[in-house]
Amino acid sequence: MAFLDLNNISKKFGAAAAVEDFSLEVQKGELVSFLGPSGCGKTTTLRVVAGFEIPTTGAVVLSGEDITRKPPHQRNVGMVFQAYALFPNMTVSENVGFGLKIAKKAREEIGRRVREMLDLIQMPQLGDRYPYQLSGGQQQRVALARALAVQPQVLLLDEPLSALDAKIRVELRSEIRSIQQRLAITTIYVTHDQEEALSISDRVVVMNAGRMEQVGAPYEIYNYPATPFVAGFVGTLNQLKCTVIDAAAGLLAHNGQRLKTGALIEQKEGALTVMLRPEQLHIGVVEGENQLSGKVESVAFLGSIIRIVVRIGEAFLTLDVLNKRGHTLPRVGDEVTLSFPPHACWVLPGP
Amino acid sequence: MRRAGVWAWLLFGLGMIYFFLPLIASFLFSLRKLQDRLSFEAYRLVFSDPGFAYSFGSSLRWAAFTIVISLLLVVPTVYWVHLRAPRFRPIVEFITLMPFVVPAVVLAFGLIRAYARPPLMLTSSPAILVGAYVVLSLPYMFRAVDNGLRAIDVRTLTEAAQSLGAGWVTVLWRVIFPNLRVALLSGMFLTFAIVVGEYTFAALLAWPAFGPYVVLTFQSKAYEAVALSTLSFGLTWASIGVIQWLGRGGPGQAQVAGAR
Numbered sequence: 001m002a003f004l005d006l007n008n009i010s011k012k013f014g015a016a017a018a019v020e021d022f023s024l025e026v027q028k029g030e031l032v033s034f035l036g037p038s039g040c041g042k043t044t045t046l047r048v049v050a051g052f053e054i055p056t057t058g059a060v061v062l063s064g065e066d067i068t069r070k071p072p073h074q075r076n077v078g079m080v081f082q083a084y085a086l087f088p089n090m091t092v093s094e095n096v097g098f099g100l101k102i103a104k105k106a107r108e109e110i111g112r113r114v115r116e117m118l119d120l121i122q123m124p125q126l127g128d129r130y131p132y133q134l135s136g137g138q139q140q141r142v143a144l145a146r147a148l149a150v151q152p153q154v155l156l157l158d159e160p161l162s163a164l165d166a167k168i169r170v171e172l173r174s175e176i177r178s179i180q181q182r183l184a185i186t187t188i189y190v191t192h193d194q195e196e197a198l199s200i201s202d203r204v205v206v207m208n209a210g211r212m213e214q215v216g217a218p219y220e221i222y223n224y225p226a227t228p229f230v231a232g233f234v235g236t237l238n239q240l241k242c243t244v245i246d247a248a249a250g251l252l253a254h255n256g257q258r259l260k261t262g263a264l265i266e267q268k269e270g271a272l273t274v275m276l277r278p279e280q281l282h283i284g285v286v287e288g289e290n291q292l293s294g295k296v297e298s299v300a301f302l303g304s305i306i307r308i309v310v311r312i313g314e315a316f317l318t319l320d321v322l323n324k325r326g327h328t329l330p331r332v333g334d335e336v337t338l339s340f341p342p343h344a345c346w347v348l349p350g351p
Numbered sequence: 352m353r354r355a356g357v358w359a360w361l362l363f364g365l366g367m368i369y370f371f372l373p374l375i376a377s378f379l380f381s382l383r384k385l386q387d388r389l390s391f392e393a394y395r396l397v398f399s400d401p402g403f404a405y406s407f408g409s410s411l412r413w414a415a416f417t418i419v420i421s422l423l424l425v426v427p428t429v430y431w432v433h434l435r436a437p438r439f440r441p442i443v444e445f446i447t448l449m450p451f452v453v454p455a456v457v458l459a460f461g462l463i464r465a466y467a468r469p470p471l472m473l474t475s476s477p478a479i480l481v482g483a484y485v486v487l488s489l490p491y492m493f494r495a496v497d498n499g500l501r502a503i504d505v506r507t508l509t510e511a512a513q514s515l516g517a518g519w520v521t522v523l524w525r526v527i528f529p530n531l532r533v534a535l536l537s538g539m540f541l542t543f544a545i546v547v548g549e550y551t552f553a554a555l556l557a558w559p560a561f562g563p564y565v566v567l568t569f570q571s572k573a574y575e576a577v578a579l580s581t582l583s584f585g586l587t588w589a590s591i592g593v594i595q596w597l598g599r600g601g602p603g604q605a606q607v608a609g610a611r
Contacts (some may be wrong), residue, residue: 052510052513075514077514081510085504087512089532098525099515
């Protein structure tokens with residue numbers, strides 16, 4: 001049996017179902033992200049684990065014990081909130097030591113543990129500050145230390161980086177991951193940011209409209225999306241409407257231009273959609289690959305990559321080119337040929 | 352900009368004169384007990400009257416009871432409303448405003464009619480006066496606590512404390528109360544000022560209190576009565592000053608709250 005077992009969880013608020021039929025087994029020491037748009041039920045599911053919501057049906061089992069109806073303060077589950085939620089009347093040290101004080105630990109032990117935690121978040125000098133004297137990033141580190149101080153069995157993070165600037169967000173997410181791995185603490189991480197979920201998770205659960213769409217390693221989720229929703233939500237995706245020419249050979253056509261796919265086509269004829277990741281497309285002719293010709297519509301410089309949109313018939317294809325010095329970029333209006341390997345095509349039935 | 356500034360100061364000055372002139376006049380009047388010179392004779396006489404200590408002491412006692420009961424009633428209620436039933440906040444607010452709508456005389460007679468006979472005979476106990484004062488203080492106490500709770504993220508702080516192992520009592524005592532310190536003090540001092548200066552209830556329900564004592568003094572001793580009024584004003588201002596002083600800065604403290 002898994003360390004944390006969510007078994008057929010459903011949660012209804014009145015007639016509306018926030019979460020439906022959610023089952024997940026989380027292994028000890030694993031970091032699992034819940035990824036989805038707002039209102040997809042990811043936070044509700046997290047709150048069920050924390051004990052702030054009691055599921056309408058289903059059970060939460062933590063290391064063999066059914067905790068579905070156990071009040072939050074008896075669960076030994078650490079939580080970090082989007083709004084930091086540090087106690088404004090307490091110093092950093094008092095915040096971090098709060099849980100230990102409640103648990104009636106000896107004073108020396110609290111002091112030792114608080115110092116240990118402040119070292120862990122690299123803020124050993126700031127124990128006497130009040131929350132309002134700290135930056136957002138620092139406050140969230142303290143919130144993390146506070147949640148970890150009581151040595152919870154599970155760590156829950158509810159959009160912990162959403163209120164921070166882009167730069168701090170990237171820094172702090174790798175720090176969270178490294179702390180999580182060092183302590184080997186079982187963690188659930190809720191986010192709507194796909195890049196965040198892909199970069200720090202052992203596994204990602206993609207959710208939509210209260211349901212699980214796909215569960216898998218980041219690599220799997222990105223490269224082998226199981227549903228159109230996952231494909232569209234995780235990363236950028238080009239859609240190309242095609243007609244079937246020869247299903248057995250994987251031959252398709254778009255606007256008079258032929259292309260070949262490695263994917264199995266079950267449809268004998270008619271229209272279908274080919275999905276392509278921007279990084280799979282490149283400019284220029286490559287032998288043995290598919291080729292499509294079109295006109296450059298826009299060129300956007302994004303730093304490490306350059307995003308180019310090419311118009312092919314009625315469709316617009318986005319592609320990313322790595323920014324290398326000395327590279328000549330196509331200009332808007334240029335005629336270009338795009339190449340992509342047959343195995344890059346992901347085929348969806350219907351237009 | 353410049354012209355607007357001048358006008359603003361002029362209006363402010365007029366307001367101040369309108370407000371302070373009667374107070375200064377009263378104060379000066381209270382110093383004329385001895386016809387030939389200014390003195391604090393009226394104040395000396397007030398303090399040496401045993402009736403002053405008795406009635407003021409009674410009012411202090413009523414104020415203390417009122418504050419304790421009002422806090423115990425309002426804080427958990429408003430906390431609960433914020434946390435679990437925000438829809439009911441306007442209703443609770445409306446109920447607390449009733450003392451502004453119903454005149455004190457009407458309320459007092461209502462209380463006498465309701466509680467002068469079984470099943471609840473309360474008119475012979477000071478509980479009826481304290482109960483009336485709790486109602487009277489509701490708008491101030493509610494507003495103070497409500498503003499205090501709005502200034503902090505009650506729900507998230509509660510959940511954070513719960514996830515760290517704190518039960519309801521611990522959450523209220525260690526997290527909510529300390530962060531409401533200024534708001535609670537504000538409610539307490541306003542309640543104190545109201546109860547100490549109150550006349551109608553104390554007179555109609557016939558319990559010793561400072562308000563009726565001042566009125567009684569007026570009937571025979573003008574200078575002493577004005578001295579008492581001045582003292583009473585000073586006390587109220589001192590209370591408000593204390594709130595402001597306790598509320599200055601401080602880590603994450605809520606602003607001074609209250610319907611003033």
